[in-house]
Amino acid sequence: MLLTPPLIRRLSIDRLTFLSTTLAFAVFREFNTDARLRGPVLRIGVLTAGGDAVARHDGALLGVEEAKHSAELFGGDAELIPIENAARVPASLAAVIANDSLETTRMLASRAASGAHLIMNVDCTADDLRGPSCAAFLFHVAPSDAMLRDARAQAGGATDVVAWDGALTRFGADTLNDRFRKRFNRSMTSASWAAWFAVKALWESTLRMKSAEPHQLADYLTRDTTQFDGHKGRPLSFRSWDHQLRQFVYARVGGKLVDVPQSPTPETTSRDFLDKLGTGASATTCHFRS
Amino acid sequence: MKAPIAFLLAASLAPQARAQATAFVSNEGSHDVSVVDLATRRVVATIKLAGRARGIHLSPDDRTLYVATSEDKPRPGSTSKANAITVIDVATRKIIAMHRIGSDPEQFALTPDGRFIYASNEDGGTATAVDTRTGKDVATLVVGIEPEGVAVSPDGRWIAVTAETSNSLSIIDRKKNKVVDNLLVDLRPRAAAFSPDGARLYVTAEISGTVSVIDAKTHALIKTIVLNRGEAKPVGVVVSPDGRRVYVVGGATGALYAIDAASNAVVATIPVGKRPWGVAVSADGKFVYTANGMSNDMAIVDAAANKVVGRVGVGQRPWGIVVSR
Numbered sequence: 179m180l181l182t183p184p185l186i187r188r189l190s191i192d193r194l195t196f197l198s199t200t201l202a203f204a205v206f207r208e209f210n211t212d213a214r215l216r217g218p219v220l221r222i223g224v225l226t227a228g229g230d231a232v233a234r235h236d237g238a239l240l241g242v243e244e245a246k247h248s249a250e251l252f253g254g255d256a257e258l259i260p261i262e263n264a265a266r267v268p269a270s271l272a273a274v275i276a277n278d279s280l281e282t283t284r285m286l287a288s289r290a291a292s293g294a295h296l297i298m299n300v301d302c303t304a305d306d307l308r309g310p311s312c313a314a315f316l317f318h319v320a321p322s323d324a325m326l327r328d329a330r331a332q333a334g335g336a337t338d339v340v341a342w343d344g345a346l347t348r349f350g351a352d353t354l355n356d357r358f359r360k361r362f363n364r365s366m367t368s369a370s371w372a373a374w375f376a377v378k379a380l381w382e383s384t385l386r387m388k389s390a391e392p393h394q395l396a397d398y399l400t401r402d403t404t405q406f407d408g409h410k411g412r413p414l415s416f417r418s419w420d421h422q423l424r425q426f427v428y429a430r431v432g433g434k435l436v437d438v439p440q441s442p443t444p445e446t447t448s449r450d451f452l453d454k455l456g457t458g459a460s461a462t463t464c465h466f467r468s
Numbered sequence: 469m470k471a472p473i474a475f476l477l478a479a480s481l482a483p484q485a486r487a488q489a490t491a492f493v494s495n496e497g498s499h500d501v502s503v504v505d506l507a508t509r510r511v512v513a514t515i516k517l518a519g520r521a522r523g524i525h526l527s528p529d530d531r532t533l534y535v536a537t538s539e540d541k542p543r544p545g546s547t548s549k550a551n552a553i554t555v556i557d558v559a560t561r562k563i564i565a566m567h568r569i570g571s572d573p574e575q576f577a578l579t580p581d582g583r584f585i586y587a588s589n590e591d592g593g594t595a596t597a598v599d600t601r602t603g604k605d606v607a608t609l610v611v612g613i614e615p616e617g618v619a620v621s622p623d624g625r626w627i628a629v630t631a632e633t634s635n636s637l638s639i640i641d642r643k644k645n646k647v648v649d650n651l652l653v654d655l656r657p658r659a660a661a662f663s664p665d666g667a668r669l670y671v672t673a674e675i676s677g678t679v680s681v682i683d684a685k686t687h688a689l690i691k692t693i694v695l696n697r698g699e700a701k702p703v704g705v706v707v708s709p710d711g712r713r714v715y716v717v718g719g720a721t722g723a724l725y726a727i728d729a730a731s732n733a734v735v736a737t738i739p740v741g742k743r744p745w746g747v748a749v750s751a752d753g754k755f756v757y758t759a760n761g762m763s764n765d766m767a768i769v770d771a772a773a774n775k776v777v778g779r780v781g782v783g784q785r786p787w788g789i790v791v792s793r
Contacts, residue, residue, distance in 0.1 A: 244613050244633065244634070247593055247610075247612075247613055247634070248612065248613065248634045248636070250610055251610070251611070251612060251634075251636060251638065251647070251650035252636075252650055252652075350614070350632060350633075350656070352541075353590060353591070353614055353632075353633075354633075356591065357591070360591075378633075382635065385652060386652065405655065405675075405676070406655065407632075407633075407635070407655040407656045407675040411675075412675065413655060413675050413676060413677075413698070442699075444696055444699045444700065444718075444720045444721045445699075446699075447697055447698070447699060448698070448699065
């Protein structure tokens, strides 16, 4: 798979921007050297081909830049490594952000079956990946086709269902959308959000486990008590039976964005409520081989 | 004869103490502050502001009121004059200064000597210390991403700043004006409060629906209190003057949670109104007040009975509340 010329330009500009930003930080910010402890280095690869590669890359880059800011406080570091050939993933990576292709994601997951790294699915909705082709080290931030179907059925007249939209404002979505727009001069799309969230979840796991080792990260992601804030107003978590992220999706109905499922009551737990979308534990066809 | 004396004392002192007590409620929607006389439970004045009013604090002598205002829709890098900490003279209810702090001021705290404001800069990942006499920045410190709640220890030595995206709490040593420690807390930490003896630090986490009880000296987590199975969306937190009760408001449940500080257990859940975010306690600890964002009112809660005993309609979308002595 080849890098398209515009993306090559984008990636090299990003490196330049990043270098200058880092320099600016070093000059203007008072560094607290005591807090810059040694710590785990989270290396994340991102596929540079397939789907909206720029949206995916930018989301992941925002996540990594935020992780670097956090590393100023907690130590450690995060790095984003563009992967041009999905068949040749460096062994040093803790995780790979995949693309929209079922075949590519399946191949990545099968090659990482022993936990060489985690595969973060941010753009492929195929139910197959959450069912027969599920894998212990494969995690889905992108909603599944089953979730999108349920959302359409719950929101009458929906013309589209998305995981994110640049116009969302509630629950801190406005601050995230503003950060993204300010950094990349365009809207945060579903793929950008999912890539950003994948990095955020991995970095938080790294901090809480004090390790960026893939088995440790998978352990944290699958704990019953683990949850994340994705600026969607309720805690999000990965389902134990297929590693699908429980989350709200947004239906476009008559020019408006509607949360699906519709706002939960405080009497229902977020987990139960969000499990109204997609394949439940009893219906799953996923059997993890370990 | 003890009871009648106590009764007489209470009767002679209480009205006097109450007559002076005033609540100030910042209204996000109507861009103003409602001044509520707590003796009569009436709005006695409305102070018009330049923008969306959120964080609100009184100077230690109760003479000066500080309110964070911003534009309705935050714009990164905006130079609008609405983005400021507005300084109000309590006696005349007039605006006497507007300190420019960042592009979207929301939360801040005042040091006990009234000399410095520590404010979180949501879009900058920093906290800024401002001299209240000059309105000038004296330090800018790197904290977590999307900084929010700010609390100052009673001795003025430590400043705690929460950060909503990085789920972190940064501790600033005011003597060095340096971040000396960073802690991971629960999801989307919104507000923090020290106990009056400075031993405990309470942090609410909106998305986790919890309150973290932290040892303010060692920074060790003592306990995580889960509110309404984690679905309460807690925001404001305040500790009673005697340190025995911690009051937290749950935005999703419309409830005030009274927590026993000794056992860290919820001892009462009091329905107060729709989406309460701001909470304050009277100087004598007898009343707790909540700002109910979607009911456009404040609730007055009797702290002994754990019951709402009064309501005062305020401006649109009340956000924060402070009470004078």
